Amino acid sequence: METKNFDFFAYLKRKAEKVEKVLTEFFPQPKGYGGRVVEAASYSLSAGGKRIRPVLCLASCEVVGGRDEDVLFFAAGIECIHTYSLIHDDLPAMDDDDFRRGKPSCHKAYDEATAILAGDGLQSLAFWFFTHPEQVKRVSKSALLKAIHLISQAVGFEGMVGGQMADLLMEGKKAGLKILKWIHLHKTVKLIEASVLAGALLAKAKKKELQALKSYAKHLGMAFQIVDDLLDVIGDEKKLGKKNLSDLKKQKLTYPSVVGLEKTRELAEIHTQKAISALEPFGEKAIPLRAMAEFVLKRVY
Amino acid sequence: METKNFDFFAYLKRKAEKVEKVLTEFFPQPKGYGGRVVEAASYSLSAGGKRIRPVLCLASCEVVGGRDEDVLFFAAGIECIHTYSLIHDDLPAMDDDDFRRGKPSCHKAYDEATAILAGDGLQSLAFWFFTHPEQVKRVSKSALLKAIHLISQAVGFEGMVGGQMADLLMEGKKAGLKILKWIHLHKTVKLIEASVLAGALLAKAKKKELQALKSYAKHLGMAFQIVDDLLDVIGDEKKLGKKNLSDLKKQKLTYPSVVGLEKTRELAEIHTQKAISALEPFGEKAIPLRAMAEFVLKRVY
Numbered sequence: 001m002e003t004k005n006f007d008f009f010a011y012l013k014r015k016a017e018k019v020e021k022v023l024t025e026f027f028p029q030p031k032g033y034g035g036r037v038v039e040a041a042s043y044s045l046s047a048g049g050k051r052i053r054p055v056l057c058l059a060s061c062e063v064v065g066g067r068d069e070d071v072l073f074f075a076a077g078i079e080c081i082h083t084y085s086l087i088h089d090d091l092p093a094m095d096d097d098d099f100r101r102g103k104p105s106c107h108k109a110y111d112e113a114t115a116i117l118a119g120d121g122l123q124s125l126a127f128w129f130f131t132h133p134e135q136v137k138r139v140s141k142s143a144l145l146k147a148i149h150l151i152s153q154a155v156g157f158e159g160m161v162g163g164q165m166a167d168l169l170m171e172g173k174k175a176g177l178k179i180l181k182w183i184h185l186h187k188t189v190k191l192i193e194a195s196v197l198a199g200a201l202l203a204k205a206k207k208k209e210l211q212a213l214k215s216y217a218k219h220l221g222m223a224f225q226i227v228d229d230l231l232d233v234i235g236d237e238k239k240l241g242k243k244n245l246s247d248l249k250k251q252k253l254t255y256p257s258v259v260g261l262e263k264t265r266e267l268a269e270i271h272t273q274k275a276i277s278a279l280e281p282f283g284e285k286a287i288p289l290r291a292m293a294e295f296v297l298k299r300v301y
Numbered sequence: 302m303e304t305k306n307f308d309f310f311a312y313l314k315r316k317a318e319k320v321e322k323v324l325t326e327f328f329p330q331p332k333g334y335g336g337r338v339v340e341a342a343s344y345s346l347s348a349g350g351k352r353i354r355p356v357l358c359l360a361s362c363e364v365v366g367g368r369d370e371d372v373l374f375f376a377a378g379i380e381c382i383h384t385y386s387l388i389h390d391d392l393p394a395m396d397d398d399d400f401r402r403g404k405p406s407c408h409k410a411y412d413e414a415t416a417i418l419a420g421d422g423l424q425s426l427a428f429w430f431f432t433h434p435e436q437v438k439r440v441s442k443s444a445l446l447k448a449i450h451l452i453s454q455a456v457g458f459e460g461m462v463g464g465q466m467a468d469l470l471m472e473g474k475k476a477g478l479k480i481l482k483w484i485h486l487h488k489t490v491k492l493i494e495a496s497v498l499a500g501a502l503l504a505k506a507k508k509k510e511l512q513a514l515k516s517y518a519k520h521l522g523m524a525f526q527i528v529d530d531l532l533d534v535i536g537d538e539k540k541l542g543k544k545n546l547s548d549l550k551k552q553k554l555t556y557p558s559v560v561g562l563e564k565t566r567e568l569a570e571i572h573t574q575k576a577i578s579a580l581e582p583f584g585e586k587a588i589p590l591r592a593m594a595e596f597v598l599k600r601v602y
Binding site: 028032033034035036037038041084088091093094111112113114116117119120121123124125127128130131132133136141142144145146148149152153155156157158159161162163164165166168169170179182183186 | 335336338339342385389414415421422428432437443446459460462466470480483484
């Protein structure tokens with residue numbers, strides 16, 4: 001399986017545009033007396049995210065033989081959840097970040113109350129997309145309910161929310177690799193895993209396919225978060241859109257702070273390799289998913 | 302239809318206990334490094350709410366011939382959404398209330414970040430309950446997906462979140478009855494309406510039954526919010542659990558501040574009567590729903 005002749009960026013753009021179309025067309029209008037919160041949510045949603053998670057959902061659907069059209073609303077909902085989590089993470093009471101992707105974060109562009117509500121509304125909107133009639137009519141209802149159940153767990157107390165809580169609690173404390181891994185697994189990996197599994201579930205994946213994709217997603221997610229930690233130290237400020245070393249300044253627990261830079265790079269490579277290995281059963285069909293893993297790693301080189 | 306010989310409080314207790322059982326049994330354990338957020342959510346969830354919304358869901362299911370057992374997980378999820386909205390409403394950036402039901406509000410008992418995350422996790426948990434295998438196996442999957450779609454819209458930008466945004470924007474401003482109605486409709490009524498409609502949908506209600514229940518829920522919800530506004534002026538501080546006049550102090554838009562006390566009482570009665578009238582097609586079976594409407598009104602006498 002080679003990705004040399006595969007234009008990953010064209011692929012990413014093509015898939016992301018499909019999700020974008022649904023998001024744009026079906027996003028609520030900022031009408032009524034509470035329109036400000038829709039504007040704020042829309043501001044953050046269109047702040048230049050690469051749509052990695054929804055594209056993973058589409059790519060995973062594709063690798064088991066499904067069609068993009070059958071999971072577009074689900075993928076749009078996934079991006080709403082991701083955006084809600086970024087808005088809330090940036091709040092003064094949380095990570096207190098004034099910038100996100102080079103633009104003022106939601107509570108800076110609007111205000112704190114509006115940002116809290118924008119995040120809340122985006123989470124509701126995600127489940128609205130998941131259960132949209134256009135989504136419901138295209139897949140097995142049973143699989144759809146399973147996918148929603150899976151994702152609601154992945155982003156809740158036993159997933160993303162629990163991970164963010166632990167991350168905040170560990171600020172300024174000494175902790176080892178075990179805790180760091182737990183935090184990343186919950187804060188970042190579970191949503192990535194659920195995005196991949198949902199795409200496959202909706203395309204009627206077999207049990208073995210789900211297992212392989214779960215392993216792929218887990219390692220991809222770990223690599224993703226480790227690379228994110230690395231970029232916080234070595235990354236280009238403009239590209240990342242927030243000040244370098246911001247995590248270090250906040251004394252966040254990160255891979256470089258726990259195991260050092262060299263070991264961090266090594267771990268990113270190991271997880272990327274494991275993610276790619278997990279794709280073997282799919283052969284050539286898995287080139288896009290493989291390219292995604294390579295792309296994640298390339299961000300640090 | 303008479304409610305004289307109907308013991309509404311026994312009914313409320315019986316139904317609420319069934320929901321309680323599911324909530325207690327299936328609520329996540331505060332394990333792992335992020336357990337604090339589960340504790341905080343649990344603290345707010347068990348702070349003594351009357352479980353009006355989930356009981357409405359059960360009662361509405363019952364009036365069209367359904368069984369409690371078929372909507373218990375759904376009803377549990379509804380209470381999670383209601384609790385999340387209270388936690389976020391109380392935050393310093395929002396209504397800034399230090400007390401709720403006579404106890405310190407979540408961000409006072411814990412802290413702001415934990416309270417934001419507790420609310421976020423409760424919203425995710427609601428959708429986890431809605432799609433729990435125990436719920437899925439008991440009802441039509443198509444009806445369940447419709448009910449989730451309905452409720453996700455009712456609590457999002459075009460419902461509760463939009464209403465809370467407008468409520469905040471109107472603080473300290475002069476505004477008329479039209480805006481006040483809009484705010485209450487979105488902030489309070491839509492979730493009550495969705496709770497009633499979901500119960501009926503899951504019990505395979507006919508179109509005409511849904512229409513009648515929608516009208517009932519709308520007027521019940523309006524009466525509920527108007528009474529809440531009244532209690533803020535005339536209510537017993539202990540019973541309500543927050544300081545009297547707190548909304549007036551914050552210059553919130555309320556019925557008494559816009560139309561005066563007498564007209565407010567009159568409107569509460571009119572909406573209660575309209576709610577009761579909408580129940581006519583159901584005859585004796587609607588006694589619990591009628592008693593609920595009478596109970597809401599009685600809170601101010």
